[in-house]
Each structure stands twice: as structure tokens, then as C-alpha cells.
Amino acid sequence: MHAHLTHSQAPxxxxxxxxxxxxxxxxxxxxxxxxDDIAKRAYDIYVERGRKQGQCEQNWHQAExxxxxxxxxx
Numbered sequence: 001m002h003a004h005l006t007h008s009q010a011p012x013x014x015x016x017x018x019x020x021x022x023x024x025x026x027x028x029x030x031x032x033x034x035x036d037d038i039a040k041r042a043y044d045i046y047v048e049r050g051r052k053q054g055q056c057e058q059n060w061h062q063a064e065x066x067x068x069x070x071x072x073x074x
Contacts, residue, residue, distance in 0.1 A: 031067075031068070032068070033064065033067035033068060037067055038060065038063045038064050038067060039060075039063075041063035041066060041067055042056075042059040042060045042062070042063040043059075044063075045059040045062055045063055046059050
């Protein structure tokens with residue numbers, strides 16, 4: 001089970017130097033999803049995958065990746 005983190009509910013944005021962002025050239029801001037954002041997306045993934053037990057961590061990591069890389073837009 002994941003520990004509850006204590007930080008703001010609002011997503012944080014961090015400015016980065018786009019010349020050092022080899023994976024996403026030209027991007028100047030990276031959005032850092034909140035714990036609640038990740039939890040909600042992980043639950044959606046759990047439901048989408050047929051509510052299969054034992055995949056909590058995989059769902060969490062997938063949600064985190066999607067939200068950090070803008071692969072998923074609610």
C-alpha cells in the first residue's frame with residue numbers, strides 16, 4: 001500500500017531548461033501530478049483492466065507515467 005503524502009492538492013509545475021530535455025525537446029514546463037491525481041488515474045486503469053487483483057503497483061506506475069508525460073488527458 002502506498003503511504004499518503006502530505007503536499008498540496010494542486011499540481012505543481014517546474015520550469016526546466018528545454019535544451020536539457022532530450023526526451024521532449026522544446027518543452028519548458030513539466031507538470032508534477034499530485035498523489036490524488038495518480039491515485040484516481042490508477043483506479044481508472046484498474047477498472048479499465050477488468051478489476052484484476054495484484055496489479056496495484058503496475059497500475060500506480062502506469063498512472064504516474066501517463067500523468068507525468070501527458071499521455072493521458074482526462
